[in-house]
Amino acid sequence: MAQQERGTRSRAAILAAAAQVFDERGYDAASTTEILARTGLTRGALYHHFPSKEAIAIALVEAHSEALAVPDQPVKLQAVIDLTLAFAHRLQDDPVLRASVRLAVEQTSFSRPPQTSYDQSNTAVLGLLQQAEEQGEILPGVDLQQAASTIIGSFTGLQVMSQVYSGRADLPERVSVFWQFLLPGLATPGMLGRLRTTPPPAR
Amino acid sequence: MAQQERGTRSRAAILAAAAQVFDERGYDAASTTEILARTGLTRGALYHHFPSKEAIAIALVEAHSEALAVPDQPVKLQAVIDLTLAFAHRLQDDPVLRASVRLAVEQTSFSRPPQTSYDQSNTAVLGLLQQAEEQGEILPGVDLQQAASTIIGSFTGLQVMSQVYSGRADLPERVSVFWQFLLPGLATPGMLGRLRTTPPPAR
Structure with missing residues (x-):
């Protein structure tokens, strides 16, 4: 195996292990020692990729942005709905995304601006709502920024509550409702009659 | 000062200090040493009232229940709205309630069933929605349990997001929207035309 390929694999292994540890313990209780123990790598290999625990957390938060891929949908309100349903679905079993959401919801010593994940979500949702308005899908008089904030804020709490009650098993259902x-x-x-609030049949 | 009165004051001082510490640091990072330092009491006095850090946290969670006092309102949907607006208002500057909400939102080693606060909220909101339905205030076909879960889950996330962006200064506005x-x-x-979504003028 070439050195570069080994490096890429090591980095991915560190992120996967770190995601599990952050998801299970939260930022402050997570330790690089535990992350290392789950990868079998040396501390030197870890520091080669990430100078600190914080650097790992920053890499995990970027996963939040990647999960906001906008569905290709002619009806833009349907795209917003599908974006939230796909995010809900991925939160059920993607430890990297779960870790990034926990980093966004909890107050910890992690010093990255806590707005980052919400700002990323706002950019994606507000952009789709603006397209939806141009296409005449939105009620007259709706403040699009207020709508985006309400959707993102509500989603944040629905996933916290779903985590508490079902480990997120019922999250897609809660989002649909x-x-x-x-x-x-x-x-x-x-x-109203044209929008589907359940996941697309292809899932 | 009589011994009983001194005891009551000590207990209140411990809860007030503990609320600040839990609100600032979260459950796991909070220490009884720091709580004691803020009260000036001895460790013996602390253990007289609370055998453990967990016992203090349990007392704080009860504050969540007390904050769910149902407004006396002939229109029951207005009572639900006012309940959430009053809760939002209290969250802005009541450290005991802020601490109890942080205990409900974050995953920590605190072993109390994490559903407790949500169950309490559900009882209050669902009860009001049932009365609202009896009075003909609710659209036909609405599932009241789904409505209650959506209101509570959304509120949970709106207050997390408001905390991140404004330290909860904009929470009443977010709830109103x-x-x-x-x-x-x-x-x-x-x-629809009869319901007020902003705090009552008397505030």
């Missing part, structure tokens, strides 16, 4: 309540205050009446 | 989006999917059309 949220949309059924929210859409009458957001979408034009003509859109 | 949430209701403006949610009500068209929850209340009968005739109710």
Whole structure:
């Protein structure tokens, strides 16, 4: 195995192990010693890739941004709904995303600006809502920034509550129900019958 | 000062100091040493009232229940809205309630069932929604348990996000906006114009 390939594998192994440890323990209680123990790598190999625990956490938060890939959908409100459903689905069993969300929700000594993940989500959701408005999908008079903040804030809490009650097993269902309540205050009446609030059949 | 009165004051001082420490540091990083330092009491006095850090946290969680006092309102959907607005208002500067919410949102070694605070909220909100339905305030076909879970889950995330962006200064505004989006999917059309989503003028 070439040295570069070995390096890439080591980095991925560290991130995967760190995600588990951050997800299970939170930032402050996570230790590089435990992360190392789960990878079998040396401390030297760890520091080659990441100078500190914080550097690992920053790399994990970037996973949050990657999970916001916007679905290719002609109906832009459907794209927003599908974005939240896909995010909910990935949160169920992607430890990297789970770790990044826990880093965003809990107050810890992790010094990265805590708004980062919310700002990333806001950019994605607000952009889609603006396209939805241009296409006439949004009720007149709706403040799009308020809508985006409400969607992101509510999602944040729905996933906390789903984690507490079911380890996130019921998260897609909770998100689907949220949309059924929210859409009458957001979408034009003509859109309501056309929007699907459950995951696409292909899943 | 009588011994009993001194005891009551000591207990309140411990809870007030503990609330600050839990709110600032979270459960795992909070120490009884720091709580004691803020009260000026002896360790013996602390253990007289609370056998452990966990016992203090349990007493704080009870504050969550007390904050769910149901407003006396003939319109029951208005009572639900006012309950969330009053809770938002208290979260801004009541350290005991802030601590109890942090204990509910974060995953820590605190062993009390994490559902407790959500169950308490559910009892209060669902009870009001049932009365609202009896009074004809709710859209036909709405699942009241789903509505209660959506309101509580969304509120949970709105306050996390408000904490991150403004230290909860904008929380009442975020809750008010949430209701403006949610009500068209929850209340009968005739109710919509009658419901106030901002705090009562008396505040």
